[in-house]
Amino acid sequence: MTAPSRNALVPFVSVDNMMKLVLHIGVERMMAELAAEIEADFLRWPLFDKTPRVASHSEVGVIELMPTSDGETYGFKYVNGHPSNMKKGLQTVTAFGLLADVATGYPLMLSEMTLLTALRTAATSAMAAKWLAPKGARVMAMIGNGAQAEFQALAFKAVCGIEEIRLYDIDPAATVKCARNLAGRGLTVVSCTSAEQAMEGAEIVTTCTADKQYATILTDNMVGSGVHINAVGGDCPGKTELHRDILLRSGIFVEYPPQTRIEGEIQQLEADHPVTELWQVIAGQAAGRTDARQITLFDSVGFAIEDFSALRYVHSRLRTSGLYQNLDMIADPDDPRDLFGMLLRAGAAQAA
Amino acid sequence: MTAPSRNALVPFVSVDNMMKLVLHIGVERMMAELAAEIEADFLRWPLFDKTPRVASHSEVGVIELMPTSDGETYGFKYVNGHPSNMKKGLQTVTAFGLLADVATGYPLMLSEMTLLTALRTAATSAMAAKWLAPKGARVMAMIGNGAQAEFQALAFKAVCGIEEIRLYDIDPAATVKCARNLAGRGLTVVSCTSAEQAMEGAEIVTTCTADKQYATILTDNMVGSGVHINAVGGDCPGKTELHRDILLRSGIFVEYPPQTRIEGEIQQLEADHPVTELWQVIAGQAAGRTDARQITLFDSVGFAIEDFSALRYVHSRLRTSGLYQNLDMIADPDDPRDLFGMLLRAGAAQAA
Numbered sequence: 001m002t003a004p005s006r007n008a009l010v011p012f013v014s015v016d017n018m019m020k021l022v023l024h025i026g027v028e029r030m031m032a033e034l035a036a037e038i039e040a041d042f043l044r045w046p047l048f049d050k051t052p053r054v055a056s057h058s059e060v061g062v063i064e065l066m067p068t069s070d071g072e073t074y075g076f077k078y079v080n081g082h083p084s085n086m087k088k089g090l091q092t093v094t095a096f097g098l099l100a101d102v103a104t105g106y107p108l109m110l111s112e113m114t115l116l117t118a119l120r121t122a123a124t125s126a127m128a129a130k131w132l133a134p135k136g137a138r139v140m141a142m143i144g145n146g147a148q149a150e151f152q153a154l155a156f157k158a159v160c161g162i163e164e165i166r167l168y169d170i171d172p173a174a175t176v177k178c179a180r181n182l183a184g185r186g187l188t189v190v191s192c193t194s195a196e197q198a199m200e201g202a203e204i205v206t207t208c209t210a211d212k213q214y215a216t217i218l219t220d221n222m223v224g225s226g227v228h229i230n231a232v233g234g235d236c237p238g239k240t241e242l243h244r245d246i247l248l249r250s251g252i253f254v255e256y257p258p259q260t261r262i263e264g265e266i267q268q269l270e271a272d273h274p275v276t277e278l279w280q281v282i283a284g285q286a287a288g289r290t291d292a293r294q295i296t297l298f299d300s301v302g303f304a305i306e307d308f309s310a311l312r313y314v315h316s317r318l319r320t321s322g323l324y325q326n327l328d329m330i331a332d333p334d335d336p337r338d339l340f341g342m343l344l345r346a347g348a349a350q351a352a
Numbered sequence: 353m354t355a356p357s358r359n360a361l362v363p364f365v366s367v368d369n370m371m372k373l374v375l376h377i378g379v380e381r382m383m384a385e386l387a388a389e390i391e392a393d394f395l396r397w398p399l400f401d402k403t404p405r406v407a408s409h410s411e412v413g414v415i416e417l418m419p420t421s422d423g424e425t426y427g428f429k430y431v432n433g434h435p436s437n438m439k440k441g442l443q444t445v446t447a448f449g450l451l452a453d454v455a456t457g458y459p460l461m462l463s464e465m466t467l468l469t470a471l472r473t474a475a476t477s478a479m480a481a482k483w484l485a486p487k488g489a490r491v492m493a494m495i496g497n498g499a500q501a502e503f504q505a506l507a508f509k510a511v512c513g514i515e516e517i518r519l520y521d522i523d524p525a526a527t528v529k530c531a532r533n534l535a536g537r538g539l540t541v542v543s544c545t546s547a548e549q550a551m552e553g554a555e556i557v558t559t560c561t562a563d564k565q566y567a568t569i570l571t572d573n574m575v576g577s578g579v580h581i582n583a584v585g586g587d588c589p590g591k592t593e594l595h596r597d598i599l600l601r602s603g604i605f606v607e608y609p610p611q612t613r614i615e616g617e618i619q620q621l622e623a624d625h626p627v628t629e630l631w632q633v634i635a636g637q638a639a640g641r642t643d644a645r646q647i648t649l650f651d652s653v654g655f656a657i658e659d660f661s662a663l664r665y666v667h668s669r670l671r672t673s674g675l676y677q678n679l680d681m682i683a684d685p686d687d688p689r690d691l692f693g694m695l696l697r698a699g700a701a702q703a704a
Binding site for chain 2: 007008012014015016018019020022023027049051054056058060061062063065067068069071074076078080081082085086088089090091092094096098100102103104105106107112114115118145146147148149150151174177180181327328329330331332333334335336337338339340341342343344346347350
């Protein structure tokens, strides 16, 4: 066979190379840089192509495509959500993504996104808290100590200056795992035996549990005034974590209302319940936290623009890191009309 | 770094391996097998998840995601359409696709689909003609001799028994290229200098041109009774090939009406103009060609189920052909909740 042309090759970032990239940059520095990248894209929010994700539901889970474009670069993520996977020893969420050049439609990069989604979700949470949490917050409760927990903890340390993480999970083994992974990273880590205990003294409460059901991780009487709630786990229809009464006394901030009203905590509320778009706070078009006693809630479901920011971040590091391999993914005959001739010549080369 | 687990690996079919697969099976045999696979999926059409493709338009082209699922397997294709690419020496259409397991959401196969789309488009056209063209048709006119032309010619030979192909293109160089590529493949190939000449004696007319504009490749007086028209090139808003009057005197067959009314030739007609879904003809639920004098028109725009069939076909040949490579695409820690621990262990292995 003849060697593929340069146009045929798409840089691919494998899981192995993504891990090397994160370790090379450093988790906390990468979190801070990702948060800055995401914030910059939230600032230019209106110019993005926005569409709710395209979901294919089954009884056991969902497979989604999340596309967006800023007019120059197009990106999409493939992501599944299968809560029952954990029992099979598989990831609940796996993902990969692609960037492409809007001018030609040619792919620019394919990348694993299971790790990158964990990183961007935590970076987005921390970036939102920077705008919404009480000033000087140093203590965060972490309810749910699964795959996302350590990423959240380190993002809040890097971006918000959180010093103490108070862990609670319905499964003590998850808390043990999380505390072990966070040891020696400059955080005070307190393992707790109840959500109430975890929330003692916490100015920020992150909920990140994985069960697909209307669970009530937080009830109304657990949440005191002035707290910022970072609700990460309620992210699909039928999956919520907070009691409705908490929502009714919170200032609610969301990524993209048409998607959050279907997938987020606010699926429990009327369709016209007032919410603020986070990008408007960042752009100075809407108020964030209005007083020290206000409960602020970031009802996070994850939006395509955050994946776009993360993919662009990785893409911008390709050349200097060299952490990718080239995939022969795009058929690129010398004469674009001669696709069949390319096949014939491959056959001739094979026979020779 | 530790070696990725089996779950982490996704078989990838490169352009090179796709060419080897086509050459190994043989173009015509693969066309016939693909047509049979697509026909079988059309027979079970109602059970597929169907959604119009998700398009991101720009001034110069479009990038689309085309997902579908049969409840067991999920598939999607990424495909662009950039008519101006040809002038830059790039493909107008490039594509890749993915199959995934609905039960877990884990990818089963990633594949190039530029070549595979050319194959499945031609196989679908020929399969439709098997049901709609006049019995015993032996001569096909081929208007537009670009990247898709040879595939169409060989699919109609393999599936419908076409013996003579009459070529015409506004650019004589395209006709020369197409005739050269088809030489020695058991077809009588006649190069013509006008569309009218190409259509002399043709029972089937395939139009497959690439300009994005309301072009009129066929005018009403060119089309005699009894002909089957296979309209391949009119496949996005603003891009049609046939004069409206031809549509008004044809029996029109389509893949998925909500998509075809936006993208196909019938975008020129009222939204309620009667059309027949091809799958219903195959399933015996609707009439195909009703008499020898009828003009039948397959207004083909390409639908996600055809890509699904093609991806499944390739996937079913992976093990015997061995024509793939494994990509480390899915982060798969031993403990699914310990994504961060996987990263830490990779760091430890790197340091050791």
